[in-house]
Amino acid sequence: MTDTTRTPLVELKNISISFGGIHAVDNASVDLYPGEVVALLGHNGAGKSTLIKVLSGAYKRDGGEILINGEPADIGNPRDAKKYGIETIYQTLAVADNVDAAANLYLGRELRTPWGTLDDVAMEAKTREVMGRLNPNFQRFKEPVKALSGGQRQSVAIARAILFNARILIMDEPTAALGPQETAQVGELIKQLKKEGIGIFLISHDIHDVFDLADRVSVMKNGQVVGHARTEDVTKDEVLGMIILGKVPPKAIPGPGAMQTA
Amino acid sequence: MADITTTASANRARSASENPVKRFFRATEIDTRLLGMVGALLIIWIGFNILSGGLFLTPRNLWNLSVQTASVAVMATGMVLVIVTRNIDLSVGSILGFVGMIMGVLQAELLPQLLGFNHPAIWIVTLLCGLLLGAAIGALHGSIIAFLNVPSFIVTLGGLLVWRGATWFVTSGRTVAPMDATFRLMGGGTEGSIGATASWIVGALACAAIVATIANSRKQRKRFGFPLRPMWAEYFLVAIGCALVLGAVLIVNSYPWPVAIARKFADANGIAWPEGGLFIPHGIAIPVLIAIVVGIVMTFISTRLRFGRYVFALGGNPEAAELAGIKTRWVTVKIFALMGILCAVAAAISTARLNAATNAQGELDELYTIAAAVIGGTSLAGGMGTIAGAMLGALVMQSLQSGMVLVGIDTPFQRIVVGMVLVVAVWLDTVYRARAK
Numbered sequence: 001m002t003d004t005t006r007t008p009l010v011e012l013k014n015i016s017i018s019f020g021g022i023h024a025v026d027n028a029s030v031d032l033y034p035g036e037v038v039a040l041l042g043h044n045g046a047g048k049s050t051l052i053k054v055l056s057g058a059y060k061r062d063g064g065e066i067l068i069n070g071e072p073a074d075i076g077n078p079r080d081a082k083k084y085g086i087e088t089i090y091q092t093l094a095v096a097d098n099v100d101a102a103a104n105l106y107l108g109r110e111l112r113t114p115w116g117t118l119d120d121v122a123m124e125a126k127t128r129e130v131m132g133r134l135n136p137n138f139q140r141f142k143e144p145v146k147a148l149s150g151g152q153r154q155s156v157a158i159a160r161a162i163l164f165n166a167r168i169l170i171m172d173e174p175t176a177a178l179g180p181q182e183t184a185q186v187g188e189l190i191k192q193l194k195k196e197g198i199g200i201f202l203i204s205h206d207i208h209d210v211f212d213l214a215d216r217v218s219v220m221k222n223g224q225v226v227g228h229a230r231t232e233d234v235t236k237d238e239v240l241g242m243i244i245l246g247k248v249p250p251k252a253i254p255g256p257g258a259m260q261t262a
Numbered sequence: 263m264a265d266i267t268t269t270a271s272a273n274r275a276r277s278a279s280e281n282p283v284k285r286f287f288r289a290t291e292i293d294t295r296l297l298g299m300v301g302a303l304l305i306i307w308i309g310f311n312i313l314s315g316g317l318f319l320t321p322r323n324l325w326n327l328s329v330q331t332a333s334v335a336v337m338a339t340g341m342v343l344v345i346v347t348r349n350i351d352l353s354v355g356s357i358l359g360f361v362g363m364i365m366g367v368l369q370a371e372l373l374p375q376l377l378g379f380n381h382p383a384i385w386i387v388t389l390l391c392g393l394l395l396g397a398a399i400g401a402l403h404g405s406i407i408a409f410l411n412v413p414s415f416i417v418t419l420g421g422l423l424v425w426r427g428a429t430w431f432v433t434s435g436r437t438v439a440p441m442d443a444t445f446r447l448m449g450g451g452t453e454g455s456i457g458a459t460a461s462w463i464v465g466a467l468a469c470a471a472i473v474a475t476i477a478n479s480r481k482q483r484k485r486f487g488f489p490l491r492p493m494w495a496e497y498f499l500v501a502i503g504c505a506l507v508l509g510a511v512l513i514v515n516s517y518p519w520p521v522a523i524a525r526k527f528a529d530a531n532g533i534a535w536p537e538g539g540l541f542i543p544h545g546i547a548i549p550v551l552i553a554i555v556v557g558i559v560m561t562f563i564s565t566r567l568r569f570g571r572y573v574f575a576l577g578g579n580p581e582a583a584e585l586a587g588i589k590t591r592w593v594t595v596k597i598f599a600l601m602g603i604l605c606a607v608a609a610a611i612s613t614a615r616l617n618a619a620t621n622a623q624g625e626l627d628e629l630y631t632i633a634a635a636v637i638g639g640t641s642l643a644g645g646m647g648t649i650a651g652a653m654l655g656a657l658v659m660q661s662l663q664s665g666m667v668l669v670g671i672d673t674p675f676q677r678i679v680v681g682m683v684l685v686v687a688v689w690l691d692t693v694y695r696a697r698a699k
Contacts (some may be wrong), residue, residue: 056585058584058585072600076588078585079587080582088585090585094579094582094585095582096575096582096586096645097645098574098577098578098579098645098646099571099574099575099578103574103575106571107571107575107583107586108583108584108586108587108588110568110571112568116567117562117566117567118567118568118571121482121483121485121486122486124486138640144578249469
């Protein structure tokens with residue numbers, strides 16, 4: 001998949017961010033090509049989510065730069081990120097609990113009638129269409145999202161991300177709240193989105209969730225990038241070694257956080 | 263298409279197993295909460311009617327009740343949005359006092375000097391200045407809350423003192439009176455009512471609006487193949503809506519002008535004074551009309567506009583709203599500015615009604631407003647509440663108060679009862695929500 005002559009869809013270069021003197025992310029660089037799934041792995045607190053929130057506009061970086069299609073991108077808030085076609089599905093399932101699925105799908109980008117009022121009917125119709133593709137069993141369109149199961153809420157969050165023709169999709173622990181069947185569904189969905197040429201960052205602390213879906217893995221530890229590897233070049237155990245010890249296997253490309261071998 | 267037919271059949275299967283009452287509520291889609299409030303209101307009304315020996319449910323008392331409710335009802339609609347976003351506004355009574363005092367000084371002292379006494383533009387200039395001032399005060403509160411991150415409780419608690427003090431300062435505590443003659447119409451009274459014919463016209467328009475709304479919603483549902491209410495349920499809703507509207511008009515039209523005023527009117531217009539007295543109905547009071555219009559506009563804002571959607575999303579999950587790209591700070595500023603405007607409207611109503619601006623005007627109104635919103639089903643945890651509920655809540659609060667006055671309960675006990683009702687209402691709300699989960 002990875003073709004070094006092409007321009008990456010996203011390139012995060014030397015990103016640093018710190019909170020109150022703690023370097024949550026320190027000089028981290030990752031990239032993503034169209035139609036590629038990159039798994040960003042690491043322990044809880046390794047800095048994966050923080051790094052990706054810089055890309056999605058939720059945090060402001062202290063240093064480094066973001067390139068989208070090779071050009072510097074100015075991302076200061078979530079609205080900016082959406083302009084670049086970056087959609088994020090957050091670990092915390094960022095949905096507004098008290099409104100229905102359609103309202104959540106279109107939150108911040110509501111369809112409006114010529115009079116400037118909300119076009120609820122059109123939004124619900126489109127929601128039914130998208131959700132039908134994603135999760136044909138989903139029927140509870142009129143109920144507030146808090147009445148839904150974890151999987152259903154997840155499908156609402158995913159539907160929201162793909163509704164607006166995202167080019168870059170960030171999924172933070174997309175299957176953490178789900179049962180096995182729903183996890184398999186999300187897996188199918190990722191494959192489908194990949195075929196459409198969307199680049200996907202999968203963030204997880206559990207390698208088993210994502211190893212089979214990912215084309216490449218990037219491993220983080222203590223806010224630094226341990227290394228990158230193509231999944232076909234490494235075994236799960238080797239990746240585990242990267243996550244736990246920061247030990248970089250021979251076929252992987254070491255990063256600044258790699259364990260220094262004497 | 264397939265999924266729609268399965269929903270329909272699933273609904274049918276579900277409804278077959280339900281008892282007739284549940285089926286009725288499902289078919290008509292009536293909010294059982296709102297219905298519970300209407301029930302509580304009826305109990306209060308009938309209870310006070312019995313205790314007062316039939317004084318409560320008279321056209322005169324109900325008409326007065328509607329006028330007394332108007333000012334708090336107007337502010338309660340804004341308080342819903344404030345509380346929905348997990349904020350609170352303790353300053354509404356003081357803003358009402360300050361804006362009312364400024365409007366009083368403008369129309370009674372400043373504008374007559376500029377434009378001449380009883381100039382026809384005085385009331386509108388006064389009102390516009392009041393609305394602008396209210397919006398500015400609200401926007402100031404909102405900006406401090408949103409951009410300086412001071413909790414709304416503190417900002418508006420400060421506002422409670424600041425604006426009350428400012429009210430005092432403007433005239434050094436002196437009461438300003440009288441108000442402009444046209445301005446006074448906003449306060450109701452014999453002059454400030456629209457009369458029988460106009461009331462029937464308003465009633466008829468309201469009925470037409472009910473029919474049009476229900477027909478339009480059915481058409482929209484049909485267009486996109488959503489489940490429809492059964493035809494009988496639609497007719498039922500139209501019938502009950504129209505009956506309520508026309509019944510209310512009938513009541514306000516059966517309250518005649520007081521004899522003295524009617525006689526003066528008859529003399530002035532050269533009408534012969536008939537044997538049994540002259541029956542001139544009040545009709546709907548202007549402040550009540552203002553409150554109804556405010557209620558409709560606020561319902562429109564909160565359910566049909568993007569701003570309203572953001573308010574509710576922000577209340578449900580502030581983080582999600584922020585991540586969805588909503589400018590949450592600006593939404594907060596706008597909510598408080600809107601609250602300020604509504605305080606100005608309420609100030610116009612209450613100064614006009616009193617025919618004076620005093621430095622105690624609106625005292626304790628913040629509590630009645632908050633109580634109305636909360637009794638009306640606005641959740642203090644955020645994310646839930648309706649405008650109609652809050653206005654009904656204001657009516658419940660005012661009914662309690664007027665009822666206690668009629669029955670002859672002393673002021674200290676009135677406050678004790680109102681305080682307890684508020685606590686019980688929130689407790690019932692908690693119980694209801696725990697069950698709903």
